[in-house]
Amino acid sequence: MTAQTVLYIVIAGVTSFALAVFMYGYKTKYNRSLSWLFGILRFITLFSLLLLLINPKFKSETYSVEKPKLPVLVDVSSSISSLNQDENVRDLVAKIQNDASLQDKFDVSYFGFGNDFGILDSVSFLDKQTNINKAFKTTNELFKNEIAPTIVISDGNQTFGSDYEFSSLTFSNSIYPIIVGDSTQYIDLKIEQLNTNRYSFLKNEFPVEAILVYNGKDAVTSRFVIRQGGSVVHSQNVSFTQNNNSQTISVSLPSTRVGLQRYTATIEPLQEEKNKSNNSKVFAVEVIDQAxxxxxxxxxxxxxxxxxxxxxxxxxxxxxxxxxxxxxxxxxxxxxxxxxxxxxxxxxxxxxxxxxxxxxxxxxxxxxxxxxxxxxxxxxxxxxxxxxxxxxxxxxxxxxxxxxxxxxxxxxxxxxxxxxxxxxxxxxxxxxxxxxxxxxxxxxxxxxxxxxxxxxxxxxxxxxxxxxxxxxxxxxxxxxxxxxxxxxxxxxxxSNKIRTRLEVNHETFYYNNNPVVVSAQYFDKSFVFDNRAQLEITVVHSETKKRDVFPLLLKNNYFEVDLNSLPQGDYSFTVSVKDEAVSRSGNFTILDFNVEQQFLNANVTKLQRVATHTGGASYFSNNMDALIDSLLKNEDYTAVERSQQKVVPLIDWKYLLGLIAIVLSAEWIIRKYNGLI
Missing domain, CATH: 3.40.50.880 (Class I glutamine amidotransferase (GATase) domain)
Known part of the structure; x- marks a missing residue:
């Protein structure tokens, strides 16, 4: 409050007192007790009104205790269930939730990551991809300016996105990985990656590149084969040692027929291999006549x-x-x-x-x-x-x-x-x-x-x-x-294709670890997009003849349906409009490829390096108590008392308005009681 404001308040007080004395102390017609009572009430009323006109500002300071944050990031990808760690992860999450000391010291929040990153509503391991990098980046943005040690419950296996080890270098808080999954190294021969074009032109050749990786100590020999149906289109022997543990195979295959051509690439498994699902990959190329x-x-x-x-x-x-x-x-x-x-x-x-x-x-x-x-x-x-x-x-x-x-x-x-x-x-x-x-x-x-x-x-x-x-x-x-x-x-x-009232867009084939999306647009007879239409798609599996019907949901200026729930196979479909004799049909294929089943072990080394980079520590799932004890004893993670100062104008103070109303009411009641009104 400034000196000028204080001066105004003093003047208001003197003025109010002078007016009250003049009204009830100078030649008053009331008795002494009423004069004093009316004078005091009038002084309060006048002084309060003048204070409201002056509207002085007061500083208000409040204090709050802020606990450190503890985000818990839970891997909900299907690799967790593939490694038989789903119940283990649920138990770890439940242990954090039920630890009263941890809940008392930290403000705990739970997030799940797999295909995407979001608040953890249920611990189900259905996501077909894992993007740990996105989980780290989003968490860092959410808690950048706060004390927030971060628990990560994961096997450390990432299937897409930038390398999370490098993104952790910019993480502003410590990361504490809880490593789930087998850390034992088994002999394994796998197709690490397979690259090919999605399309090829008739009578041309298309490249296929396969990266083969071997984990083991002894020298081994196997055979890499590419088959189309029952025919072998390429075959070669490959050898690996502990030091020479990877090979890149490059092959060019001919495009002899128009349409979808399906192939299977296989590295023949060793007898002692534990995981043989990562020895084969199915891929497809659509051969077209011209570009x-x-x-x-x-x-x-x-x-x-x-x-x-x-x-x-x-x-x-x-x-x-x-x-x-x-x-x-x-x-x-x-x-x-x-x-x-x-x-x-x-x-x-x-x-x-x-x-x-x-x-x-x-x-x-x-x-x-x-x-x-x-x-x-x-x-x-x-x-x-x-x-x-x-x-x-x-x-x-x-x-x-x-x-x-x-x-x-x-x-x-x-x-x-x-x-x-x-x-x-x-x-x-x-x-x-x-x-x-x-x-x-x-x-x-x-x-x-x-x-x-x-x-x-x-x-x-x-x-x-x-x-x-x-x-x-x-x-x-x-x-x-x-x-x-x-x-x-x-x-x-x-395109010079004649425009129709129902336009359907879809791919010829999809991999089941990516979105299987079909979209459509429906127009009225004036060719104006009709967002009130009800569209549905009927999908029939070519082998089992099973029929599934899904509604298409409105999304901006088109309708869309996600068919990721369908298993692999060949499908025919019909998109139709309810109450209209308008429909479009087509075919697509869903190819089986579960990248989450390619892992035998947890990526222990990378998670340990992430913990080291960020000043945290890594723990295995059977050592959860040690992590909790470490967090509780760490003096860097303590509650902080914060003060918040606000400048509040007097006119926002409702009690003063109430006081004016009470004083005026009291004066009116006293006058009425004494017959002065």
Whole structure:
């Protein structure tokens, strides 16, 4: 409280006292006792009202005791049950939950990790992948500025994600791994990794790379075999020793038939091996007759061109060719889609040929685009561009109906650059991305697609696409989101398929350790996306003839179903719309591959190194009491008393308002009682 405020309070007190004395002490008509009583009540009322007008501020300080945090990260992947440690892990979690001393000293929270990371609601070991790195990164972000020793109950076996040992180097708290699983090293021969293309072209060859690993001391010999059905397509002998314990086998196999081709790679097991499930891997390659060819025409050298090529060719069914526009007219008919990058007058012959051949195109415009030329050679869109540039962001239109797109945070991506001016689309169209500047819509599209007389065209008005691809990697450590976005755009624009009211998207084959997802879009008779429709999928196993029916759930501007509960095998399916005679059918295959069954032991060495890096200690599951005792005795983990100081204005003090109401009421009652009212 400042000196000025104190002075005001003193003046208020003197003024209130003077007024009370004047009203009830100077020539008063009341008796002495009533004069004193009314004077005191009036002084309190006046002084309280003046205090409210002055509204002095007071400091309020509260104290709280804050216990250190104790996050418990529990591995809920299926490798725990494969190692027969599921009951052991449940017992360990229950022991922490039931330890009164631990609960009294720490604020304990429980998280589960496998495919993903989240609050532990039940200890079930169903996840088909393990990402320990994500668990460490998320925990570090949640408890970065707090005292939070972290217990990790795991076998230490990770199947995807960055190496968690290196991410633990930046962990701000100590990690205490509880190692579950057998630490004994058994003789084991396995296929550590198998790499191959998803697609191949007819009469070509596709590569297969197998990394074989041996754990053992004696020299051994085995045979590596690749079979297709009952036929052996490749076979070779392999030898290993304790020092030479890995080999990389590279093979090229011919693509002789169109369609899904399934293979089994096997390293013949040794007689004394304990785990033989990791000796074989099933893989598949879809052989296609020809690729979707995309031609990118440009006079410029620009980083966007590289980003587009990488994104488009992330799907092996698509091939990109770069060419200068002056040389392209004669070869346009060899391509399904032509990308016109920043068109200028050198594109004149190309536009004439495109119009003659009715080719599908996408124009990508930016700061080097000649809009006067572009406005004159086509009638689909127009822009009266100024010389000034502007930075624009993209906002996804969830009602876009040409194909399904998931919002992976377009509005948070770096802005693209475009020439100032309003982009006008002059034909029927759909806007996928709307332009936005500093959070306000410009009314112009950033990306729009059109279909006129069976020819599909699109306009992307902004350069700097490479920043979006880079940002996608920074957000998810993968280019997949951006590449899928560009891939769907190319797939739609490169196709001349007649649009139907029910569009279904699915893969030809899935591995059962990855999501098995089928998506669909349903349109009404005016081809407007109908989000009120009820879609379901009927799946029939080709061998057992078992039928399963699943509903498709609405997700933004499409419907989706996750079929991960289905076992391996070949399936036919039908997606239908309730109360409508509209349906689409297809086939897919689920290939068996359980990466979680590839492990024999806990990864003791890596978990011990993680504990050392972070200043913690590792324990085996039978030594849980030692860990609890260590945490309880560690003086670094003690409760902290924190004070919180608040500045509270007097007007927020409700008791003063209550006092004024009580005093005024008391004065009224006394006057009424004495007949003065």
């Amino acid at each position: 979707t060819k995309v031609l990118i025409l440009s006079q410029l050298k620009h980083p966007d061109l590289g980003a587009l090529k990488k994104a488009i060719e992330s799907n092996e069914q698509r091939k990109v060719t770069f060419m200068e526009p002056e040389k392209a007219s004669a070869v346009l008919n060899d391509y399904q889609l032509v990308v016109l990058f920043q068109p200028d007058r050198s594109f004149r012959a190309v536009f004439s040929e495109i119009d003659k051949l009715k080719k599908n195109t996408i124009a990508i415009t930016g700061l080097q685009t000649d809009w006067n030329f572009l406005n004159s050679v086509q009638n689909n869109f127009r822009k009266e561009a100024a010389n000034a540039s502007e930075d624009v962001s993209g906002v996804l239109n969830l009602n876009y109906g040409s194909y399904a797109v998931e919002d992976f945070g377009f509005s948070e991506y770096p802005p693209l650059q475009t020439l100032f001016g309003e982009l006008e689309i002059k034909v029927p169209h759909e806007v996928l991305l709307q332009q936005q500047i500093s959070g306000f819509s410009t009314g112009s599209p950033l990306f729009a697609s059109m279909e006129v007389n069976g020819v599909r065209t699109a306009i992307w008005d902004g350069e700097g696409i490479w920043k979006w691809r880079a940002n996608a990697y920074l957000n998810a450590e993968s280019f997949q989101d951006f590449d899928e976005f560009v891939g769907k755009m190319v797939q739609y624009l490169a």
